[in-house]
Amino acid sequence: MFSEEFKKIFNPLLEKANLLFSKFINKGVPISDEMTFLILAVFTGLLILFILALWIWLRSRSVNKKRPDEPSEPIKNKQLEQLNKERAKELDLRIKEEKRLQEEKQTAQLEKVQKREKAIKDQITTLEDQGQKKQILQRELIETPIPSEKPEQTDSFLDRLRAGVDKTRKHLLNNLSDAVLGKKEINDEVLDELEEVLIGSDIGPETTQRILEAITEKVEREELKNPQVLQTEIEQEIERIMSKNYQVPGTTDRKPLILLFVGVNGVGKTTSIGKIAAQYRQKGKKVLVGAGDTFRAAAIEQLAEWSKRADCDIVQKRAGTDPSAVIYESVQKGLEGEYDVVICDTAGRLHTKKNLMEELKKMVRVIRKLVPDAPHEVLLVLDATTGQNAIFQTREFMQAADLTGLIITKLDGTSKGGVVIGIVNEFDIPVRYIGIGEQVDDLRPFDAKQFTKSIFS
Numbered sequence: 001m002f003s004e005e006f007k008k009i010f011n012p013l014l015e016k017a018n019l020l021f022s023k024f025i026n027k028g029v030p031i032s033d034e035m036t037f038l039i040l041a042v043f044t045g046l047l048i049l050f051i052l053a054l055w056i057w058l059r060s061r062s063v064n065k066k067r068p069d070e071p072s073e074p075i076k077n078k079q080l081e082q083l084n085k086e087r088a089k090e091l092d093l094r095i096k097e098e099k100r101l102q103e104e105k106q107t108a109q110l111e112k113v114q115k116r117e118k119a120i121k122d123q124i125t126t127l128e129d130q131g132q133k134k135q136i137l138q139r140e141l142i143e144t145p146i147p148s149e150k151p152e153q154t155d156s157f158l159d160r161l162r163a164g165v166d167k168t169r170k171h172l173l174n175n176l177s178d179a180v181l182g183k184k185e186i187n188d189e190v191l192d193e194l195e196e197v198l199i200g201s202d203i204g205p206e207t208t209q210r211i212l213e214a215i216t217e218k219v220e221r222e223e224l225k226n227p228q229v230l231q232t233e234i235e236q237e238i239e240r241i242m243s244k245n246y247q248v249p250g251t252t253d254r255k256p257l258i259l260l261f262v263g264v265n266g267v268g269k270t271t272s273i274g275k276i277a278a279q280y281r282q283k284g285k286k287v288l289v290g291a292g293d294t295f296r297a298a299a300i301e302q303l304a305e306w307s308k309r310a311d312c313d314i315v316q317k318r319a320g321t322d323p324s325a326v327i328y329e330s331v332q333k334g335l336e337g338e339y340d341v342v343i344c345d346t347a348g349r350l351h352t353k354k355n356l357m358e359e360l361k362k363m364v365r366v367i368r369k370l371v372p373d374a375p376h377e378v379l380l381v382l383d384a385t386t387g388q389n390a391i392f393q394t395r396e397f398m399q400a401a402d403l404t405g406l407i408i409t410k411l412d413g414t415s416k417g418g419v420v421i422g423i424v425n426e427f428d429i430p431v432r433y434i435g436i437g438e439q440v441d442d443l444r445p446f447d448a449k450q451f452t453k454s455i456f457s
């Protein structure tokens, strides 16, 4: 089958291959040349195939090494997993950071509130000290001067009220316009300044918060953008606060109507009793006052002076007498003498003095022995010039006595009249009268709407 030339060239190779193959696959018996060639060809083919496969494998490896930016699928998945883990970690860190910032903000706000509270407490301590000093001074005074002339009443009531609360109005309105001066939008800075102004006007933290919340809501709803209309917004919110409906005790059908005045030192209890007694007398009522402040002689004399001036009767005893005995006798005389009104004065007392508060309860008990549903009004007198302290006193006295109403005096000559708004907002006890001066007519029944008007117009 092979040509002679082919055999000549490949003979040595064929012979060696023949010898090898016959030894391994034919037990030493020689095989044909064709068969040897076939086996050789098959081997060579297989060798070529093996080399080719090896070459492809090596090439694919080197390609993978050369292009790390295109990883294989499992590597890609692993990288993706790693990436997700890092993102989750970062997100976690951001949440933690945000939480920390929020906590910091809350702590700062808390500190602000605590500082304010501390300032108010300090003010109370100072005022309480002043009250004590005043009490000692008053004891040394033999008599308290009482304004003797009735003022000419030419102005309307609103005008007189406006004049009375002049300082409060100027303080509030000037500070409000300063806070918004030159401001183009209502931002946190404007709201912070507004808060300062309201707090500074003695409206009180709770009421300030209520007003600010109403404004913030409107700003968020984009109903309010212009800082220049903030004053109107505040006025409207204060009008809403002041439009509260009180449960005023029915007092017209009582005879005698029995009123008990309570409060801390020097707030204007005796003066207010004198003014109210005079006003009842002007209406033709038969009035009796009871000098329940037996703590010092000057207090008894002061009420006696007022009773002369108001042209009403008085029950008075020596200084040092048990005040409950004076009150009992006053109510008894009120019943027997068919008086229309019996007004009982009491000594100034701090709500913190337990024995004095017990004394007050005793007075109420002796009144009830004679008239079970009396006193028909227990009026807490508050001094507006003490600002926030008036709110604290109301809170404390409410716990110790069944108050039915409040009287806020000395609104004239103070810039702290905003406290009336705070009191109306915070308590459900009606403000019955306000004092805007030292004359008889300067104690007026409280009209919340008129009061708001007197501040904003």
Ligand SMILES: Nc1nc2c(ncn2[C@@H]2O[C@H](COP(=O)(O)OP(=O)(O)OP(=O)(O)O)[C@@H](O)[C@H]2O)c(=O)[nH]1
Pocket (backbone or CB within 6 Å): 135, 138, 144, 263, 264, 265, 266, 267, 268, 269, 270, 271, 272, 293, 299, 346, 347, 348, 349, 381, 409, 410, 411, 412, 413, 434, 435, 436, 437, 438, 442
């Ligand atoms: N300007 C002003 N002064 C007032 C008003 N009401 C009371 N006063 C003055 O406040 C001072 C104290 O008044 P009082 O009536 O003695 O007070 P009080 O609560 O009876 O005092 P004590 O008996 O010591 O507890 C007096 O000088 C009053 O003239 C007011 O509405 N305006």
Ligand SMILES: [Mg+2]
Pocket (backbone or CB within 6 Å): 269, 270, 271, 293, 299, 345, 346, 347, 348
């Ligand atoms: Mg008095």
